[in-house]
Amino acid sequence: MNDTTILEAVDLRKAYGHGLQRMPILDGIDFRVRKGDFVSVVGPSGCGKTTLLMALAGLSQPDTGEVRFRGQPVTQPPQGLAVVFQDYSRSLFPWKTARENVIFAMRDTAQKTRQERRDRADELLAAVGLKEFAQKYPWQLSGGMQQRVAIARGLASESDLLLLDEPLAAVDAQTRADMQDLILELAQRFDQTCLLVTHDVDEAVYMADKVIVLSRRPTSVATEIPVDLGKRRDQLATREQPGFLHARHEVMERIRSYRSQMAG
Numbered sequence: 646m647n648d649t650t651i652l653e654a655v656d657l658r659k660a661y662g663h664g665l666q667r668m669p670i671l672d673g674i675d676f677r678v679r680k681g682d683f684v685s686v687v688g689p690s691g692c693g694k695t696t697l698l699m700a701l702a703g704l705s706q707p708d709t710g711e712v713r714f715r716g717q718p719v720t721q722p723p724q725g726l727a728v729v730f731q732d733y734s735r736s737l738f739p740w741k742t743a744r745e746n747v748i749f750a751m752r753d754t755a756q757k758t759r760q761e762r763r764d765r766a767d768e769l770l771a772a773v774g775l776k777e778f779a780q781k782y783p784w785q786l787s788g789g790m791q792q793r794v795a796i797a798r799g800l801a802s803e804s805d806l807l808l809l810d811e812p813l814a815a816v817d818a819q820t821r822a823d824m825q826d827l828i829l830e831l832a833q834r835f836d837q838t839c840l841l842v843t844h845d846v847d848e849a850v851y852m853a854d855k856v857i858v859l860s861r862r863p864t865s866v867a868t869e870i871p872v873d874l875g876k877r878r879d880q881l882a883t884r885e886q887p888g889f890l891h892a893r894h895e896v897m898e899r900i901r902s903y904r905s906q907m908a909g
């Protein structure tokens with residue numbers, strides 16, 4: 646590990662089931678994430694992206710191999726790491742309002758007083774376009790709104806590392822673009838390293854400093870494709886830059902090669 650590495654996956658292996666039912670999912674995955682980077686992970690459906698994320702978060706243990714966060718082996722969810730799950734309906738507390746859900750994530754932050762926490766929660770809710778909905782309960786919000794609360798909560802934790810599992814899957818195209826920019830802006834503002842799982846190749850490249858493409862299941866290869874676009878992104882200009890088109894091409898090419906291996 647060098648000084649700037651915050652997260653490492655070392656020869657991660659994980660299978661589900663036993664005996665004849667045993668299904669290997671991760672079959673020797675290695676990669677590193679540098680502090681401050683935004684990393685996207687793409688791969689075929691069912692290749693084990695959520696399984697990988699659960700292992701990175703310390704929510705499930707790999708069979709062999711190791712996850713290291715700030716150089717320390719991860720054996721349970723570590724402090725300084727937060728996850729925004731794909732299934733927002735199960736990740737928010739239904740008995741807490743949007744504001745209370747966001748405040749709940751601030752247990753370990755610099756915001757100590759009730760007022761400080763309330764102000765930061767309202768700032769984040771306003772940033773995700775939910776200023777008027779702070780006092781609503783999750784069941785009073787649409788799916789996309791609930792997911793925005795979940796994102797505000799992830800950012801509120803001010804954790805050094807934020808793992809995002811398809812957080813924008815349920816929102817419409819325009820909101821999705823706005824949320825991409827919001828996540829980038831807030832991650833930079835709070836100095837958060839992010840690892841985003843997404844099915845959307847354009848989103849993966851737009852958001853990231855590096856895209857990790859996973860091979861089909863059992864996933865044994867994680868190819869890294871650098872995205873050389875600097876930190877400032879713009880929905881129109883960035884997507885037209887040669888660097889964007891090149892990285893997008895490389896990612897698509899890699900996915901296609903994994904697909905043809907599967908067919909062959």
Ligand SMILES: Nc1ncnc2c1ncn2[C@@H]1O[C@H](COP(=O)(O)OP(=O)(O)OP(=O)(O)O)[C@@H](O)[C@H]1O
Pocket residue numbers: 661662670688689690691692693694695696697
């Ligand atoms: N707890 C579990 N027990 C048994 N099998 C599981 C479990 N969790 C996931 N699987 C299986 O492992 C495989 C990988 O699942 P996973 O959700 O990690 O993939 P994914 O790449 O995130 O999928 P998707 O792209 O569809 O979201 C799938 O075939 C899934 O059915």
